[in-house]
Amino acid sequence: MGEAAHDVGVELTVLATFDGDAAVATADRVIIGDARDAAALDRLSREVDVVTFDHELVDLDLVAALERRGVRVHPSASALRYAVDKAHQRTNFAAAKLPVPRFVVTTSGHDPALAELLGSLHNGAVVKVARGGYDGRGVIFVDDPADVPAIVDGLGARVVVEERLALRSEAAQLVVRATDGSSLHYPLVTTVQADGLCVEVRFPTDLSSATADDAASIAFRVGELIGAVGVLAVELFVTDDGLVINEVALRPHNTGHWTIEGTATSQFANHLRAITGQRLGSVEPRAANAVMVNVVGADRPGSPDAARAIPGTYVHDYGKSWRPGRKIGHVTAIGDDAAVTRVTAWSGARAYGTRTREVT
Ligand code: ADP
Numbered sequence: 001m002g003e004a005a006h007d008v009g010v011e012l013t014v015l016a017t018f019d020g021d022a023a024v025a026t027a028d029r030v031i032i033g034d035a036r037d038a039a040a041l042d043r044l045s046r047e048v049d050v051v052t053f054d055h056e057l058v059d060l061d062l063v064a065a066l067e068r069r070g071v072r073v074h075p076s077a078s079a080l081r082y083a084v085d086k087a088h089q090r091t092n093f094a095a096a097k098l099p100v101p102r103f104v105v106t107t108s109g110h111d112p113a114l115a116e117l118l119g120s121l122h123n124g125a126v127v128k129v130a131r132g133g134y135d136g137r138g139v140i141f142v143d144d145p146a147d148v149p150a151i152v153d154g155l156g157a158r159v160v161v162e163e164r165l166a167l168r169s170e171a172a173q174l175v176v177r178a179t180d181g182s183s184l185h186y187p188l189v190t191t192v193q194a195d196g197l198c199v200e201v202r203f204p205t206d207l208s209s210a211t212a213d214d215a216a217s218i219a220f221r222v223g224e225l226i227g228a229v230g231v232l233a234v235e236l237f238v239t240d241d242g243l244v245i246n247e248v249a250l251r252p253h254n255t256g257h258w259t260i261e262g263t264a265t266s267q268f269a270n271h272l273r274a275i276t277g278q279r280l281g282s283v284e285p286r287a288a289n290a291v292m293v294n295v296v297g298a299d300r301p302g303s304p305d306a307a308r309a310i311p312g313t314y315v316h317d318y319g320k321s322w323r324p325g326r327k328i329g330h331v332t333a334i335g336d337d338a339a340v341t342r343v344t345a346w347s348g349a350r351a352y353g354t355r356t357r358e359v360t
Contacts, residue, residue: 002026004268109149172255262290302353313348
């Protein structure tokens with residue numbers, strides 16, 4: 001987002017936890033502090049016209065307090081809550097008749113509603129902590145529903161327990177919503193997961209145009225329901241019975257990194273345009289195919305330069321220190337030929353040192 005700021009005329013003040021934070025290098029001004037600290041948020045909001053987020057580790061009460069004082073915050077605390085709290089998200093989407101897995105929100109393994117759900121499951125259960133999980137952390141797959149109550153009690157937290165769906169594939173729909181509610185949607189992409197982590201994103205999908213229309217319509221309905229401003233990413237399960245919502249993010253999202261090279265306006269530029277009240281930029285694809293591969297640190301550090309040496313790669317180094325299992329960058333390729341584009345992106349990611357493997 002920082003790299004996109006100047007192109008869209010935005011002066012950027014970053015609230016970062018330390019001066020080695022990757023975003024600091026792109027900022028016009030920096031405030032060192034914690035995003036969950038009231039004093040740090042006060043300082044930030046006094047210096048800027050609008051506040052936005054690039055992660056969800058925020059205190060929603062503090063964000064709401066800023067709004068009450070008249071600070072412009074996009075997305076709002078009430079919208080952000082859908083991304084921060086899986087229980088809130090599932091409950092409100094179900095009430096709005098949006099497609100979600102069958103679920104129960106509970107804190108107790110002895111909850112009668114939980115027993116009823118577990119009795120009806122055929123394909124196992126998934127237990128998710130309502131808050132604080134990401135990249136598969138806080139998500140537990142349970143083959144035998146009888147094991148779920150003890151797991152819920154062991155977690156000692158509010159959880160969502162839901163049916164484990166048989167997935168044909170996974171997809172992500174990004175929309176960008178302006179302050180006046182107008183919106184655009186990016187092309188639907190296929191996302192490939194391994195061990196709870198997104199390893200690859202592909203444009204275009206091999207899904208039907210009816211499914212793509214459905215994805216866009218679901219994402220627009222979500223955007224309207226939650227009053228999102230900026231980029232909204234809706235992660236979707238593709239099942240035999242149609243699309244089902246997995247989760248939502250209210251910020252530029254990993255599944256949209258391909259738009260930096262792959263579309264006329266990147267998700268980052270459009271997020272900033274949306275929150276600053278500018279006209280949204282075109283989301284037209286720039287090539288017939290795009291593939292983005294996440295670089296997840298292997299045991300031994302690799303090198304972004306090795307990836308750059310492979311023709312056709314666009315290499316993004318997040319400037320984070322190398323740690324096995326950590327997402328430290330990504331490699332994108334775009335082109336006319338789907339197979340070549342995919343091979344290029346993966347060659348780049350392997351040269352960079354990703355520990356992920358191609359899923360076919
Ligand atoms: P996180 O919030 O940590 O990213 P998610 O809720 O997105 O976790 O789950 C991570 C992955 O686990 C999903 O991308 C999907 O592959 C799988 N998964 C999650 N929930 C279900 C479910 N109900 N049925 C089948 N697979 C699921």
